[in-house]
Amino acid sequence: MALKGKPLVAVVSAGLSKFGKMEDFSGRELFAQAATEAFERCPNLEPKKDIKGLFIGMMSESFEHQSHSAPMLSDWAGLLPAPAIRTEIACASSAAALRTGIFSILSGIYDVVLVGGFEKMTKKTTLETTEFLGMAADYPFEQWNGITFPGLFALMATAHMHEYGTTEQQMGLIAVKNHHNGSLNPKAHIQKEVSLETVMASRMIATPLKLYDCSLISDGASCVVLTKPEIAKKYADNPVYITGSGHASDTLGLFQRESFTSIKATINAAKEAYNMAGIKPADVDIAEVHDCFTIAELIAYEDLGFCKPGEGGKFIEKGVPTLDGDLPVNTSGGLKSKGHPVGATGIAQVYEIFLQLTGQAEKRQVEGCSVGLTQNLGGSGASCLVHVFRRSK
Amino acid sequence: MMEGTGQQVNVPPFTIEQFFKFLKEKKLMAAKCARCGTLYLPPRPVCSNCYSKELTWTQLKLRGKLATYTVIHMAPEPFQNMAPYAYGIVELENGLRLPGMIRNVEHEKLKVGIELEVDFDTEPSSTWPQWPRYYFRLP
Numbered sequence: 293m294a295l296k297g298k299p300l301v302a303v304v305s306a307g308l309s310k311f312g313k314m315e316d317f318s319g320r321e322l323f324a325q326a327a328t329e330a331f332e333r334c335p336n337l338e339p340k341k342d343i344k345g346l347f348i349g350m351m352s353e354s355f356e357h358q359s360h361s362a363p364m365l366s367d368w369a370g371l372l373p374a375p376a377i378r379t380e381i382a383c384a385s386s387a388a389a390l391r392t393g394i395f396s397i398l399s400g401i402y403d404v405v406l407v408g409g410f411e412k413m414t415k416k417t418t419l420e421t422t423e424f425l426g427m428a429a430d431y432p433f434e435q436w437n438g439i440t441f442p443g444l445f446a447l448m449a450t451a452h453m454h455e456y457g458t459t460e461q462q463m464g465l466i467a468v469k470n471h472h473n474g475s476l477n478p479k480a481h482i483q484k485e486v487s488l489e490t491v492m493a494s495r496m497i498a499t500p501l502k503l504y505d506c507s508l509i510s511d512g513a514s515c516v517v518l519t520k521p522e523i524a525k526k527y528a529d530n531p532v533y534i535t536g537s538g539h540a541s542d543t544l545g546l547f548q549r550e551s552f553t554s555i556k557a558t559i560n561a562a563k564e565a566y567n568m569a570g571i572k573p574a575d576v577d578i579a580e581v582h583d584c585f586t587i588a589e590l591i592a593y594e595d596l597g598f599c600k601p602g603e604g605g606k607f608i609e610k611g612v613p614t615l616d617g618d619l620p621v622n623t624s625g626g627l628k629s630k631g632h633p634v635g636a637t638g639i640a641q642v643y644e645i646f647l648q649l650t651g652q653a654e655k656r657q658v659e660g661c662s663v664g665l666t667q668n669l670g671g672s673g674a675s676c677l678v679h680v681f682r683r684s685k
Numbered sequence: 686m687m688e689g690t691g692q693q694v695n696v697p698p699f700t701i702e703q704f705f706k707f708l709k710e711k712k713l714m715a716a717k718c719a720r721c722g723t724l725y726l727p728p729r730p731v732c733s734n735c736y737s738k739e740l741t742w743t744q745l746k747l748r749g750k751l752a753t754y755t756v757i758h759m760a761p762e763p764f765q766n767m768a769p770y771a772y773g774i775v776e777l778e779n780g781l782r783l784p785g786m787i788r789n790v791e792h793e794k795l796k797v798g799i800e801l802e803v804d805f806d807t808e809p810s811s812t813w814p815q816w817p818r819y820y821f822r823l824p
Contacts, residue, residue, distance in 0.1 A: 419762055419765075422759065426761055432701050432727065437820075440757055440761060446755035447753045447774060448753075497759045498755045499755050499758070500755075547782045552753050
């Protein structure tokens with residue numbers, strides 16, 4: 293297909309730490325790993341001279357009792373005195389950093405910036421982690437009444453099952469698919485296949501969501517190097533271009549939204565990104581979507597226009613989003629299998645699209661892909677960012 | 686009300702804190718914009734639709750229909766001893782919705798569309814934020 297869309301910025305390099313329970317490493321050290329990979333991938337980049345600013349996603353200072361983390365990462369990436377800013381919109385924090393980085397280049401202020409994110413989650417107990425993540429829900433009406441994040445997505449799952457007849461098996465197939473993809477990703481938190489039987493027999497977390505419907509609590513860091521498009525070839529033979537960026541907000545509380553079976557922020561962000569890129573959903577070859585819970589990926593198929601509302605269950609049943617399907621989704625393993633260090637997730641999605649569109653995704657490479665999409669959700673859907681990417685030739 | 690300032694004499698402020706104060710009196714109160722009629726649960730001091738500061742309090746009926754629900758098995762620390770517990774979003778009159786815990790209902794009997802009623806624990810919590818609670822039960 294023709295490579296449509298005027299480039300907003302170019303992605304010339306990318307780095308990702310190993311995801312998982314990284315016992316010996318704190319957040320800043322994981323970020324240094326990701327930054328080093330990005331610098332080593334890009335021999336023509338002189339980091340200290342070229343990179344003029346950093347934009348960093350991180351959700352919660354509770355995990356490491358550390359706020360003011362952006363300048364710390366400028367230091368740990370060897371980029372001082374380059375200025376650094378943290379962006380926070382829960383699990384979409386690093387997609388917000390990406391969009392802020394795009395603004396900084398389009399404004400003409402910077403030519404080259406480092407955009408990334410991190411979270412160090414596994415040093416805390418699961419109970420503490422549940423509490424910290426839960427802070428992204430409305431306090432007086434959701435947290436105060438005992439809701440959890442699995443619970444909020446379970447409310448959407450119950451509504452989707454009631455309205456469209458979606459089944460727990462269909463959601464389970466998404467977990468099976470993403471674990472298969474993750475088994476091919478050497479940086480994934482859990483690199484093993486799971487059967488539908490295992491998924492269905494796993495313990496209940498928030499009815500109808502079971503353990504294997506939930507993404508992982510992980511440590512990890514991610515980054516990409518952005519440049520203005522005109523100078524991209526100086527750094528990379530095959531840069532990846534970002535041609536569309538969309539972002540929308542909605543009510544913090546799920547109970548105040550128009551629908552429980554669809555996430556309006558995704559629909560609005562996708563509309564903006566598709567229009568900017570001049571493409572339709574059918575033009576997308578690969579996508580990394582926010583599968584914090586299997587139901588979230590199923591609803592994303594519908595909200596991104598990959599299938600009609602209510603048909604997400606059939607879409608996975610037919611195998612369309614599998615690695616050898618017509619529209620592979622979460623080739624990295626997604627949040628489900630690669631892991632979900634929340635602040636790192638948005639840029640970790642971009643890392644996978646960068647590998648795929650430059651032919652570097654090894655065992656999980658999708659042949660001939662030209663157009664990629666990322667969808668990064670914050671909270672239960674009060675924030676969503678969608679970005680569209682294309683290869684350079 | 687006083688002209689120009691939007692300040693009303695002897696009318697409680699349209700705040701979340703006041704919503705919880707009304708719970709102590711077993712009242713479920715929403716705010717209504719006097720200009721455009723938009724209802725707010727929880728209340729808010731300025732209408733987000735038309736920016737009017739002219740609001741009135743409306744007492745809601747306590748009966749509603751379950752719009753969606755879940756049963757929480759893995760609970761946050763303050764709710765550990767209650768797990769597994771049911772939680773749902775209830776649709777009240779005029780399309781207003783309220784989320785909360787559903788108590789004393791067999792979990793197998795939960796279904797979208799069943800009727801539930803709001804009830805109250807009027808004793809405020811001993812620690813921050815010192816609010817009482819509401820919950821749902823079968824009528």
